[in-house]
Amino acid sequence: MKRAIYPGSFDPITFGHLDIVKRSAKMFDEIIIAVLNNSAKNSLFSSDERVSMIKDLTASCKNVRVESFAGLTVDFAKRMNANIIIRGLRAVTDFEYELQIAQVNRVKNPDLETVFLTTSLNYSYLSSTVVREFASYGEDISEFVPSEIIPLIEAKYKTKEKKDGK
Numbered sequence: 001m002k003r004a005i006y007p008g009s010f011d012p013i014t015f016g017h018l019d020i021v022k023r024s025a026k027m028f029d030e031i032i033i034a035v036l037n038n039s040a041k042n043s044l045f046s047s048d049e050r051v052s053m054i055k056d057l058t059a060s061c062k063n064v065r066v067e068s069f070a071g072l073t074v075d076f077a078k079r080m081n082a083n084i085i086i087r088g089l090r091a092v093t094d095f096e097y098e099l100q101i102a103q104v105n106r107v108k109n110p111d112l113e114t115v116f117l118t119t120s121l122n123y124s125y126l127s128s129t130v131v132r133e134f135a136s137y138g139e140d141i142s143e144f145v146p147s148e149i150i151p152l153i154e155a156k157y158k159t160k161e162k163k164d165g166k
């Protein structure tokens, strides 16, 4: 049984992430999307909200599960009995950072392999940061994220505006 984890913040999940999920689900028996619950990072959505959104969006992929985790990815992979980590590569700028993380992870667990999928060209510019930036200015984000989660993202910025008294 080839079980792989796909870790990330997914704040929020984009078409780029979903593309990696769909493609890797064809390569492995089971994919666990691992949502990082990092209390130090000021995230737009709580980890529970992110898990629930991703579960809804991947409900039709039978070999995909969604979990949240805190701490090191290697430790989470071990707990899940997975020895493959999937990461997406958008550009050379991702590569240096990703290579370092993959090597550190292998030092901690030599059985752990990191598999990189290169982004589909049409999503190579896309990141959760871009989505948040556009949404914060009320710009159209329909090319970046599935329509189901657009109202949830917009609602976050509306409550923010209210809080800031705008």
Ligand code: ADP
Binding pocket: 007, 008, 009, 010, 011, 014, 015, 016, 017, 020, 086, 087, 088, 089, 090, 094, 118, 119, 120, 123, 124, 125, 126, 127, 128
């Ligand atoms: P992190 O917070 O660790 O940067 P992200 O949630 O942004 O994680 O992304 C998780 C993974 O998805 C990373 O491997 C990242 O490179 C990949 N990824 C993000 N956006 C895209 C995209 N547009 N196309 C392909 N892979 C992507």
